[in-house]
Amino acid sequence: MSFGVLDQAMGLFAVTNIDDIVILALFFAQGAGHRGAARAVALGQYLGFLVILAVSVAAAFGATFLPEGAIPYLGLLPLALGIKAAVQAWRRRDDPGEDKAGEGRGPKILEVAAVTFANGGDNIGVYVPVFATAGVGGMTGYVAVFLVLVAVWLVAGRFFATRAAIAKALSRWGHILLPVVLIGIGLLILVEGGAFGR
Structure with a gap:
């Protein structure tokens, strides 16, 4: 793989996934103190990204599993998960013994994967033309770099979630931030994708 492809792959990944670090930090914070939660976040992130x-x-080879008009409706996945998290936070609002940030459990693999995939709908639109013009060798290089960078993103998300000041804020406000971020992402995907008309 040439340095040009490596640089382009790193830049493309960073630009299309910068918002994932915040989401990962929230998921890691939600899972703090829950056995296997970090593994669930990592597996979910990889699963969702592998589907992307x-x-x-x-699609770069000409097969389309998702019609272009369906991509905006991927926003329904994080929207539904955000509403579910908001309802859980509301139900536990008066229970001082309840773990607010973790909502009594860590994040589930499929929840993380669903959010990753839905949030990556715009990634697909960017990756397809790049992959189609890169050829098989270039595409393989992009995919390899992306998979390594997913691990870097996971480390960054966990790093932010475990910094004392950030961890304290996420512990106190994570049960509110997670649903707000998920609902916001869902609505943004729906609106920017034209689900409500242009």
């Missing part, structure tokens, strides 16, 4: 890559690679 699979759809992008297939």
